[in-house]
Amino acid sequence: xxxxxxxxxxxxxxxxxxxxxxxxxxxxxxxxxxxxxxxxxxxxxxxxxxxxxxxxxxxxxxxxxxxxxxxxxxxxxxxxxxxxxxxxxxxxxxxxxxxxxxxxxxxxxxxxxxxxxxxxxxxxxxxxxxxxxxxxxxxxxxxxxxxxxxxxxxxxxxxxxxxxxxxxxxxxxxxxxxxxxxxxxxxxxxxxxxxxxxxxxxxxxxxxxxxxxxxxxxxxxxxxxxxxxxxxxxxxxxxxxxxxxxxxxxxxxxxxxxxxxxxxxxxxxxxxxxxxxxxxxxxxxxxxxxxxxxxxxxxxxxxxxxxxxxxxxxxxxxxxxxxxxxxxx
Numbered sequence: 257x258x259x260x261x262x263x264x265x266x267x268x269x270x271x272x273x274x275x276x277x278x279x280x281x282x283x284x285x286x287x288x289x290x291x292x293x294x295x296x297x298x299x300x301x302x303x304x305x306x307x308x309x310x311x312x313x314x315x316x317x318x319x320x321x322x323x324x325x326x327x328x329x330x331x332x333x334x335x336x337x338x339x340x341x342x343x344x345x346x347x348x349x350x351x352x353x354x355x356x357x358x359x360x361x362x363x364x365x366x367x368x369x370x371x372x373x374x375x376x377x378x379x380x381x382x383x384x385x386x387x388x389x390x391x392x393x394x395x396x397x398x399x400x401x402x403x404x405x406x407x408x409x410x411x412x413x414x415x416x417x418x419x420x421x422x423x424x425x426x427x428x429x430x431x432x433x434x435x436x437x438x439x440x441x442x443x444x445x446x447x448x449x450x451x452x453x454x455x456x457x458x459x460x461x462x463x464x465x466x467x468x469x470x471x472x473x474x475x476x477x478x479x480x481x482x483x484x485x486x487x488x489x490x491x492x493x494x495x496x497x498x499x500x501x502x503x504x505x506x507x508x509x510x511x512x513x514x515x516x517x518x519x520x521x522x523x524x525x526x527x528x529x530x531x532x533x534x535x536x537x538x539x540x541x542x543x544x545x546x547x548x549x550x551x552x553x554x555x556x557x558x559x560x561x562x563x564x565x566x567x568x569x570x571x572x573x574x575x576x577x578x579x580x581x582x583x584x585x
Contacts, residue, residue: 304427306406307387308395313403315429317382321364321375324386325351326415327407329564330424331384332357334433340364340378342389344561346523351557353570370394376401384427413498414476417441421565437565444572444583445485451581455487459515461494464501464560467526469534472502472513478563479571486575491515507539518545519578521556552578 300315321340322328328341332354341358343366344351350358364374367389375383380402388410390398398404407427408415418438425434460483462473473480475490476499484490493512494502505512522528534540545551558571576583 302429304405304429306427307409308390308392308404308406311399311403311405313382313405313429319378319380319382321378321380321383321402322385323365323370323383324367324389324407325561325567326420326563327384327386327424328358329354329562329566330421330428330430330434330437333437333565334425334428334430336428337361339380340375342366342370344557351562351567353555353557353562354566370398372397372401415478415499415563417478417481417563417568420563424564441565441568441572444569445482447584448572448576448581449486451576451583452486452579456489458488458517459491460488460517460519461491461513461515462559463513463518463520464556465520465522465527465531465534466504467524467530469504469506469530470510470513470520471504473560474498474500474502476500477560478568479559482568482571482575488517507534507537510539510543514543515545516548516550518543518551519554519559520551521554521560523556554578 301312302315303310303312319339320331320336322331322336322338323342325344328338328350331338338358338361340362341350341364343349343363345367349355349363362374362378364378365371370389375398383398383402383404385398385404385406387406387408390404390406395404395406405427407423408420421434421438421441422431425431425437462477462479462483463470464473465471472494474494474496475481475484476497478499480490480494489495491513496502520531522531540546543551555574558567558574562571572583575581
């Protein structure tokens with residue numbers, strides 16, 4: 257017969273096996289080694305399946321390199337301080353809305369090129385990159401430095417903000433954080449709609465103005481998705497289930513963005529000058545939004561350039577500020 261001590265040992269063993277088998281979703285956890293006399297043991301790991309393979313990563317990584325805007329956004333939202341990051345489009349560092357939260361973190365590449373030597377110098381124990389940033393060769397090279405995983409599907413035409421957050425939570429091993437963040441954003445959307453009212457008959461467009469002129473952004477951008485959830489509709493030129501941008505427009509084609517609200521951002525001082533010159537032209541002054549004072553100058557990082565949960569919250573706050581809405585917290 258079993259004594260009390262034996263029953264306790266058996267129960268603990270069963271509980272441990274159940275805990276390991278509960279790690280689903282394509283991920284497994286390896287218990288620390290040491291039952292064979294290895295006093296040092298091995299760190300716990302888990303397996304992450306992604307578009308470039310299946311990778312065993314630390315269950316509790318301490319030195320994470322993060323490549324890509326949305327991966328950085330989620331990491332910071334989850335309380336992870338990266339040891340290396342990539343810069344964003346057109347800048348030498350991350351997007352302004354998040355820059356102060358990663359101040360001093362080394363930049364180890366941009367969205368087109370990775371500095372592998374700089375990555376290695378950070379001595380990472382895990383590397384997380386947005387899927388479209390890596391190909392097989394760059395993945396192999398990074399994997400030679402530290403276990404590397406990717407988020408998202410690089411072939412997808414649209415990155416839906418909810419799915420993107422959940423995917424980041426899975427890859428980073430923070431699913432509960434992802435669930436919480438999605439709920440917080442949905443709550444903010446709901447409260448903003450309550451104050452904003454019914455806008456289903458109002459069309460909007462996001463314009464990124466460069467020195468060469470305006471480019472409308474497709475409604476599949478994160479900011480576009482959020483505006484759609486607030487109730488707005490879109491002109492046909494950008495009413496596509498995709499991210500990115502539409503065709504660059506000449507001033508003669510501005511009638512294609514003749515909508516109720518225009519949100520415009522500029523990329524640089526040359527773009528500022530180009531926009532100011534355009535504002536004197538009949539093609540601009542004849543637009544409905546211009547006549548009714550419904551053109552708003554907005555931040556490029558929040559409205560045109562930034563995916564992720566922190567960006568979504570900051571966008572909704574900025575939207576409320578633009579329309580002078582008092583939204584309950």
